[in-house]
Amino acid sequence: MTHIAKPRLHHPSLTRNAVGFTRRDYEGPVSTLCAGCGHDSISAAIVQACFEQDIEPHRVAKLSGIGCSSKTPTYFLGASHGFNTVHGRMPSVLTGAALANRELIYLGVSGDGDSASIGLGQFAHIMRRGVNMTYIVMNNGVYGLTKGQFSATADRGSVAKRGAVNVESGIDLASLAILMGASFVARSFSGDKAQLVPLIKAAISHPGPAILDVVSPCVAFNNHKGSTRSYDHVREHNAALNRLDVFSPAEPVSVDYAPGTEVRIEQPNGTVLLLHKLAEDYDPSDKAGALAHIQARETAGMVTTGLLYLDPGRRDLHGRLNTVAAPLARLDETALCPGAAALAAINDALR
Amino acid sequence: MRTTDISDPDHFLKVVDCQWACPAFTPVPEYIRLIAHGRHADAYMINWRSNVFPGILGRTCDRPCEPACRRARVEDENLTGGRTEPVAICRLKRVAADNKDDVGDRLPRAPAANGRRVACVGAGPASLTVARDLAVAGYAVTLLDPDPRGGGLIRTQIPRFRLPEEVIDEEVAYITGIGNITIENRRVASLAGLIAEGWDAIFVGSGAPKxxxxxxxxxxxxxxxxxxxxxxxxxxxxxxxxxxxxxxxxxxxxxxxxxxxxxxxxxxxxxxxxxxxxxxxxxxxxxxxxxxxxxxxxxxxxxxxxxxxxxxxxxxxxxxxxxxxxxxxxxxxxxxxxxxxxxxxxxxxxxxxxxxQENAFGWIERNIGLLFDPRDMPRVDPATMQSSLASVFFGGDAAFGPKNIIWAVAHGHAAAISIDRYLSGEDITVRPAPGVTVVSQKMGIHEWSYDNDVSLETRQRVPHLMLERALADVGAEVELGFDARLAWREAQRCLNCDIQTVFTPPLCIECDACVDICPMDCITFTANGEEADLRRRLKAPALNLEQALYVADGLDTGRVMVKDEDVCLHCGLCAERCPTGAWDMRKYFIEVAQAGKP
Incomplete structure (x- = not known):
């Protein structure tokens, strides 16, 4: 691992955002992951996105499970809240946290092992429940910590570093998320920050379960010829559906495409998403069409990236449960113990 | 933009701002590291080879290196005590001179005389530099000065409270001790007369004495x-x-x-x-x-x-x-x-x-073929220091009017090369290339043979003698110099700009690790373009046009790697986070050519 701390000196032109922070203020300590790991690029993209979104670091809770990917929250947003859960159990801990305090911005960080193997049930149910969060899967197709066995998302036919060929079919977390009811589903690539940063910003501004499946090459165990998660393979087989521009409520929306080729989506918090279509016939609001398209491209050996599916109308968990808006910790005794009369009224209503 | 030719020593030499700004191209970061290691004699000798008078210059230099120092461009006053200041390069040089052991056995000795005789008018820093460089190459050099102790303006014009006489005596003796150098107690009254004495070449280093x-x-x-x-x-x-x-x-x-x-x-x-x-x-x-x-x-x-x-x-x-x-x-x-x-x-x-101050060339006859310009200054080629008389060379304040000691040294080196080539029958407009020694600093996966941790220390102040005592004695040196602790802290501020980031495109897998880790946002992978356009498109704009961009093509995606050399801290994190070794930290020790390689 790197022995020195990243120098605190910075470029003279480094700017501050609307809440008074520089981009460097969103960093954490130097990563202990292998040099060249895609996860570090995703961490840098999260740093960039939070800086651009003017997010105050203390308003973010970052939760993760176990694995290389789940180590990354240490390396970004050093001034935010954090929680490392049991393997695969990040979604349930995050659901609990979100129920107790809906004022925080929830960032779940997980990997293909943590989400597609041991935590697959948790993954499915947090999407189904509609917890307002951004779920980032750093997906490299191998178990890096145990030296490169295929994970559950590895493509059938891909070749391991030692030569073994994967005979199982891979789980496509993006398709699964669409099926399970996620209202924002996107896929990107750690090596393409121009695409990834706006998607993270859009996911954070989305008021519901937003999942980002980010292909993130494992340089140590899955970046060779025959791998379908290598930098070279993904660059050659990247089928980008659209390009996204995200404008904060205060920013003027500027368009640099030919008119008519973009879709404007306004989020409830005022953030504007401007979707520039690259694939003409793709409609991200059409659930069945999206699933079919992703499957067809996958069969052709391509990786579809971009905003895959967006359902702007779905209410989140709090909306459906009609929970109290204030964080539970801030409720006083009278609110928590409304007294015998209130209990009697509830009991009467159930008779 | 065209891909940068890093085999041209000038690209990386220019990155070392202090060395590039030094008229004598002193390899500053190298000697500062040696000072940090307590190797004062080694640090002294690096200086001595380049600038000839480390003890003198460590007290009196006009320090063109310091305004150029990168440290002042990258410090953040919120992190470094409210100040953004260069490394105290000049005063570190003095630390090496004051604390070195005996360097007598490291100094060169004149080889057998080659039979050529060179006269230098004046025995100031320019003439002494010519003498040193040529004596090592076998020439017999005679310096003509009314003050036979040598030193010129260094001795007469710089007050003792800034420069003790012992320092001058010591460093003049290092030169005369080489052998084949004589200082003759003599005022030259006529250049024609001097030429008639039959010297093989004449160097005029008579200063601006008026x-x-x-x-x-x-x-x-x-x-x-x-x-x-x-x-x-x-x-x-x-x-x-x-x-x-x-x-x-x-x-x-x-x-x-x-x-x-x-x-x-x-x-x-x-x-x-x-x-x-x-x-x-x-x-x-x-x-x-x-x-x-x-x-x-x-x-x-x-x-x-x-x-x-x-x-x-x-x-x-x-x-x-x-x-x-x-x-x-x-x-x-x-x-x-x-x-x-x-x-x-x-x-x-x-x-x-x-x-x-003004030059005084009353002793040079105007009918001997030595041309003067309308300002009554001799016509001197700024690269070769040759006058319009082939065997007469100029340097120091006599060449282009009053400058300072370090320029006189630089002129002396250039004139010595010219005299050596002229007397060897070679074309003096062809200048010898600098010596470049490249050593990778990589020792292990994350181990480097230099200290890459960037210090946030502020510039250390040099302790001074108490005011009452200083004013009471015109001979009492005011500056006391850095002690070992201050010197070490100041040396830590050096950014090691000579440890270069060298990029090998075929090894790069474009994983962005270097881009993400760089604290100064120096590195960008992007589509190529014209320089003005590229400079604006980088991760952080490269607005300092004096500093080059380092462009490398040959990447799989067809993009180019562009590094803005302006504010790089040389922390080596790009190389440390690079999975394939496409980035390497290599020390470029560049020594400009000298006549005798002392």
């Missing part, structure tokens, strides 16, 4: 108490003058004026003031020399133009000054105009005139 006078009313009448600054300093240096009046006016805003006022302060001047025509910022004196003068209780009065010396009963009583301000005319020329305020009168007992 102090400019001020011809205004009262100059003659008050003459007994009006002194030309450099002559007066020389008289003090020789011990001919030991007192001055109580109230002293020093005219001029250069370093000589600062030396004059501080010397006067030590010789009985209790009310010494410097009076300058220009504003404070425009003064030619180095900022630290102004600071030192002010710290000794010497006020500096700006915007006062001398009008007359006031003499009553044959005795100087003061001076009148016109109050002026600067105005820029339509053609963009700056000139001083009267503000209309009443003239100022300042009473004084003595005046020191330090308003500039």
């Amino acid at each position: 102090g400019r006078d001020l011809d205004i009313p009262g100059r003659k009448a008050g003459g007994a108490n009006i002194h030309v600054g450099i002559d007066w300093l020389a008289s003090v240096s020789f011990g001919h003058v030991g007192r001055i009046g109580r109230r002293v006016i020093v005219l001029g805003g250069g370093n000589t004026a600062m030396d004059c006022c501080r010397t006067a302060r030590r010789l009985g001047g209790t009310d010494v003031r410097v009076v300058v025509r220009s504003g404070f910022e425009e003064m030619k004196a180095s900022p630290w020399e102004k600071e030192d003068a002010i710290a000794e209780g010497i006020p500096i009065l700006n915007w006062h133009e001398p009008k007359s010396f006031v003499v009553e009963d044959g005795r100087l009583t003061g001076m009148t000054f016109r109050i002026v301000r600067a105005e820029t005319d339509a053609a963009g020329r700056r000139r001083l105009v009267a503000t209309g305020e009443p003239d100022a009168f300042i009473a004084c007992d003595d005046v020191l005139v330090a308003v500039g």
Whole structure:
């Protein structure tokens, strides 16, 4: 691992955002992951996105499970809240946290092992429940910590570093998320920050379960010829559906495409998403069409990236449960113990 | 943009801002690292090879390296004590000179004489440099100077409280000790006569020995108490003058004026003031020399133009000054105009005139084929230092007017190369290439053979002698120099700009690890374009046009790697986070060529 701390000196032109922070203020300590790991690029993209979104670091809770990917929250947003859960159990801990305090911005960080193997049930149910969060899967197709066995998302036919060929079919977390009811589903690539940063910003501004499946090459165990998660393979087989521009409520929306080729989506918090279509016939609001398209491209050996599916109308968990808006910790005794009369009224209503 | 040719030594030499700014191209970061390791003699020898007078320059250099130092461009006042300042390169050089062991056995010895004889007019820094470089190459060099101790202006004009005489004696002796060098006690009265003596080549390093006078009313009448600054300093240096009046006016805003006022302060001047025509910022004196003068209780009065010396009963009583301000005319020329305020009168007992220096070439005949320009300066090629007479070379202040010691050294090196090539029958316009030694600093996966952790220490202040004691003795050195602890802390501030980031495109997998880790946002992978366009498109804009972009193509995606060399900290994190070794940290030790390779 790197022995020195990243120098605190910075470029003279480094700017501050609307809440008074520089981009460097969103960093954490130097990563202990292998040099060249895609996860570090995703961490840098999260740093960039939070800086651009003017997010105050203390308003973010970052939760993760176990694995290389789940180590990354240490390396970004050093001034935010954090929680490392049991393997695969990040979604349930995050659901609990979100129920107790809906004022925080929830960032779940997980990997293909943590989400597609041991935590697959948790993954499915947090999407189904509609917890307002951004779920980032750093997906490299191998178990890096145990030296490169295929994970559950590895493509059938891909070749391991030692030569073994994967005979199982891979789980496509993006398709699964669409099926399970996620209202924002996107896929990107750690090596393409121009695409990834706006998607993270859009996911954070989305008021519901937003999942980002980010292909993130494992340089140590899955970046060779025959791998379908290598930098070279993904660059050659990247089928980008659209390009996204995200404008904060205060920013003027500027368009640099030919008119008519973009879709404007306004989020409830005022953030504007401007979707520039690259694939003409793709409609991200059409659930069945999206699933079919992703499957067809996958069969052709391509990786579809971009905003895959967006359902702007779905209410989140709090909306459906009609929970109290204030964080539970801030409720006083009278609110928590409304007294015998209130209990009697509830009991009467159930008779 | 075209891909950068890193086999051209100039690309990486330019990255080492201090070395690039040094007229003698001293490999600064290398010697600073050696000082940090306590290897003072090694640090001294690196200096000695490049700038010949480390002990002298470590006290008196005009330090063109320091304004160039990258540290001042990258410090953040919120992190470094409210200041952004360069590394104290000059004073670190002194640390090496003061703390070294005996270097006698490391100094070169003259080989068997090659039979060629070279005469140098003057024995100042330029001539001594020529002598050193040529003696090592086998030439017999004779320096002709009325002061046979050698040193020139270093000895006569720099006050002892800034530069002790022992330091001069030591460093002159290192040169004369090489052998085949003679200093002859002789004033050269005629160049034609000198040429007729049959020297194989002549080097003129006679300096700019004439102090400019001020011809205004009262100059003659008050003459007994009006002194030309450099002559007066020389008289003090020789011990001919030991007192001055109580109230002293020093005219001029250069370093000589600062030396004059501080010397006067030590010789009985209790009310010494410097009076300058220009504003404070425009003064030619180095900022630290102004600071030192002010710290000794010497006020500096700006915007006062001398009008007359006031003499009553044959005795100087003061001076009148016109109050002026600067105005820029339509053609963009700056000139001083009267503000209309009443003239100022300042009473004084003595005046020191330090308003500039001039060359004195009365001893060079104008009919021997040596051409002069309209300003009455000899025509000298700035690259070869050759005059219009093939066997006569110039250097130091004699070549292009008053500069400073480090320029004289640089001229000396250049002239020595030319003389060597000229006498070997080679084309002197062909200049030898610098010596470049490249060593990878990688020792292990995350181990480097240099200290890459960037210190947030602020610039260390050099301790000074107590003011009362300093003012009581004109020979007491004011600056005490860094002690070992201060020197180490200051050395840690150096960013090791000579440890270069070298990029090998075929190894790169474009994983962005270097882009993400770089604390200065120096690195960008993007589509190629014209330089002006690229500079704007980088992760952080590259607006300092003096610093090159490092462009490399040959990547799989067809993009180019662009690194802005301007603010790189040389922390090596790009190389440390690179999974394939496409980035490597390599030390480029670049030594410019010299005639004799001492």
